[in-house]
Amino acid sequence: MELRRRLRVLLMGHEGAGKSEQLLNLATQFPDAHVYLFDMEDSILPLIVGRGEVPTNLTLYRDWPETFAEAMAQFKDTCIETRAKAKHGDWIGFDVGHQWWQMAKEAYLERQYGDPSAYLEGQ
Numbered sequence: 087m088e089l090r091r092r093l094r095v096l097l098m099g100h101e102g103a104g105k106s107e108q109l110l111n112l113a114t115q116f117p118d119a120h121v122y123l124f125d126m127e128d129s130i131l132p133l134i135v136g137r138g139e140v141p142t143n144l145t146l147y148r149d150w151p152e153t154f155a156e157a158m159a160q161f162k163d164t165c166i167e168t169r170a171k172a173k174h175g176d177w178i179g180f181d182v183g184h185q186w187w188q189m190a191k192e193a194y195l196e197r198q199y200g201d202p203s204a205y206l207e208g209q
Contacts, residue, residue: 106130109179113141120176122168124161126150127183154189 097105106129113121121141123130125148134140147164150157172178 106181107133109181110134110137110141110144112177112179113144116175116177117141117143118175119143120145120172122172122176122178123147124164124178124180124182126181126186129181129183154193157186157189 097108099105106125109123110130110133112119120143122145125131125146128148130146131148134144134146140146145168147168151160168178
């Protein structure tokens with residue numbers, strides 16, 4: 087399989103299956119490409135530390151604000167900047183994780199119901 091001809095690749099699996107590891111492996115498997123990784127829950131940095139070196143073709147985005155609105159604004163801006171920098175053959179990976187999904191659900195409930203507990207009480 088020629089991976090450079092892809093439009094998108096989706097990695098799915100249970101916690102500990104190796105999804106974050108495979109995203110990081112892109113940097114070593116494709117040394118001529120630049121790899122931009124969005125690490126939402128700090129799962130990639132420990133892997134880098136464990137390996138003892140940062141691949142020179144890797145840009146890791148990992149410091150996100152704690153509130154969902156601020157984090158999403160920074161995430162959006164960073165995505166736009168990264169897409170402008172990335173060239174054909176480069177990789178952009180997202181290691182999203184449970185925490186961001188939970189924050190998105192809570193933000194939606196808060197926007198719809200004011201207080202998320204008001205929704206939960208109606209269930």
